[in-house]
Amino acid sequence: MPKEEEAAARISKDQDRGWAWVVLVATVIVQGLTLGFPSCTGVFFKDLQRDFQASNSQTSWFPSIMTAVLHAGGPLCSILVERFGCRTTVMLGGLLSGVGMVASAFSKSISHLYITAGFITGLGSCFSFQAGVTVLGYYFIRRRALANALASTGVSIGLTLWPLFSQYMLDEMGWRNTFLIFGGVLLNCCVCGAVMRPVVPVQLPAPSSKPYPEQPPEGAYLCASCIQTLQKYLAFDVFCKNKGYQIYTIGVSWMVMGFVLPLIYLVPYAIFNGVPERKAALLISIIGFINIFMRPMAGLLSGLNVFTGRRIYLFSLAVLLNGLSNLICAISADYTVLVFYCLVYSVSMSVIGALLFQVLMDVVEMDRFSSALGLFTILESVTILIGPPLAGLLVDITGHYSYVFYASTFFMVTSAVFMGLSFCTMKAKNKLKETHKLLSPEVPSRGKYMEVPTEQGPNRNDPPAVIYITILSPVGIPHHCRLPVSYRANSEWVYKL
Template sequence: MKSPDPETLGFRWIVLGASFLVRFLMFGTLFSVGVLYVEWLDEFQTSKGDTAWIGSLATGSSLLAGPVGSALISRIGTRKTAIIGGFVMSLGLFISSFATNIYVLFATYGIIAGCGGGIANLAAVVRLTDYFKRQRAFAMGVGSSGVGLGAFAFTIFQQYLLDAYGWRGCILIMSGVTLNICVAGFIMIHPRHHPEFIRIQSTDENRNHSSEDLSYPVKIDLHESNIPQNNENANSECSKRPENEFLIRRESSKAAQRKSISKDANRRKSSFFQKVMFRMKFTDQTIALWRDPVFLLLFTSDFLSWIVQFVPYVHLPERARLLGISPIRSAIIVSSMGFAGAVGKLFFGGICTFFQLNPLRTFTVAQILFGISTLMSPLCRTFEWLLLYGITFGFLSGSYALMMVIPADLLGQEKFSAAYGFLLAGEGIGVYLGPPIAGWITDSSSSYEASFYCAGAVLLASGLVLMLNPCVQKWKSR
């Protein structure tokens, strides 16, 4: 009997819920850093550019922690990796509550908490692939919606904690909240450990054992058998059987041991050569990928986009405060971005699926509108207009869901894994750089207008770059 299909297990929906919860807690905590950013400016009296590094390091580290997470998953498994990631993130937040300067926060909140969250996030994504095959696109969409919904919920929640307990108490409570990532990780068992799988595997093993027992020599006790005892030939054969059986088993054991040693040696040799060939192949694929003009076009656009995408989450609350808007209303603006982002991911993924729109063209139009809206954002000076900008920004940022499809469409499925890995690395670097650069521009110009004009120009450039794709495709085909 074959093991059941994981997509027939009702438990897969619980795993999907656990994966959603991991991203809800992890990204919700990091993407609501803007409300803490305002408090850190007042507490430490540091520049906007320097202080912005805290949130940038946290989110950037979560993206760049992918290789570490992959190594841990290969070494100890997905479930344990998720639990460790959640514990490390919680530990980083706990230590951050005792920070005496922003440099301590760089290490604790930015690197430790960020890397822990990134490791847990990767484990949550990988576990979904074990349970969902045909419904994988749907599962990924539901799981990734936790990013926006987490930002929506935790921005207001952390603002409430700040008003009640201060920033140190807020982070201390959040360290306890993020421990629930460990609980979610504990739930994410592998399909083969599901009781239904174990039951069927045990049945199969019992059947195999029973069939194997029939092939072994059997020692017969004449006093308990129904064989006539007056058969002298049978008695003589049965009296010799224990000795023959012992000799046969000893020779079989020696032969099996020699065969096992030979197999181990061959396995080590093949493993060594496989590793060498894999590394050579990986190197060739990497070189070929970076020589591909289409990939370079995608990487450039994605990198430019992610220089800006985290900027409003960090700087918009402070900009709203300078315009005389209350902290709770500033938190509502950032929350609206998170909620609109979740809606945008479902919208852009849905229209491309059901209306069969070209993902690259749809993404290009969204990126251009993305840039135009940010270029116009300095004109927004009231709560209502900033709220409208936040919703527009979040909704258009949801088009990023298409970047999980575009590389495979343009480069081929065989290059998708390597290409998407490099795109994530570029995004992490972009997140590292964007908010601090925006802060330094604000410090030098004494206004947020210049930084948001620059951010809009960069976003617009990321969309316009993609319009070169037809020309690049023609040049590549020559």
């Protein structure tokens, strides 16, 4: 059998069945190890502050750098996937994540954590997560939506287990030994990557023995290559031309400044107000546990026909409710109130997580989705990076964690109002433009009119002839009405204004 036919047969055998489900399980584990991991950082907040004599603002840089790099590394991960394939990229990410956490255990200052746990572990998590999601697109065709919905439960499982595991290990072994063990746990991404055998063989560019004639100058060549790479992985042209993508990107970038704050500061806030450490860590696990069930349900709900073209409004409503729920936490730190807050917060968080990339697919053409996603995550990572340190500075100045949740409410609510009103206005303008096109397919020059006389019959009893005069308003909008101005014989003059 020729190699092409053998490859085609293997692809057909693997897709949507058999080994595809093994890859799906591996992707669920990868998402739990990567996207779910930053949720446990709040457990170590007080210990890191004490050992390094660091302020809230200084300590919060460590999780914010990790989360920001996890999002910002998307374009670099795409290049690695294109060059080496998903399997190698996932394994490389697992290796980087493990090395970063092992190195963090030997940190001498809080700034060392920024590089090891923040940058190295964050970048490794990005490689493993994005490449793991990408490989599902090769293994699932007919059941791709189901596969992505099931894979997203890995994040919720991670949110549930990481805080509990972290608190237990911290109590038993201290944060340095816990970070060492975390390094070994994150190396399991390499095992998950190993089972993601390539469905489509990776095409490595073959070196050409022929010299290129008339090579341009090296500087010009590098400049052209950079521009081409930016166009491929960062959709600046789409951002400038697509109003919906522009509104959504700005709105989400502003939103995440407040969205990540509760996951980082909820545990320190509870401990500060007298809640035992293990019960405080349980709050994050409650959020993750509810997400396991609510996120797939939210995805199925948003797929109903009634929400077609309206998902952005459902998303904006979820952002609004998420922001307002933070007021519950800010008003009272009683443990019962905090548990109720986690229930409300997790429901709205599930809808946001389920719709975040689905809405992006609605506003951007699919042939440009990959590059649009690259720019989207880059801009999003900038605000993720600065949000927690600013909140930490607010705590250092005021001495109260409740202001963090007020700040989160401000960012979430203003973002929801901005996106909802902007899309409503844009939709109304588009409808108005379509109406104008239907009513006046050919617009004559402004200030002129046309006369179209009907033929007058010889008989005086014939129906009246009508002369249509089209006059444009000063803004170019035609109006439709019948205004008889004079009667001569059986002729009627009608202005069509």
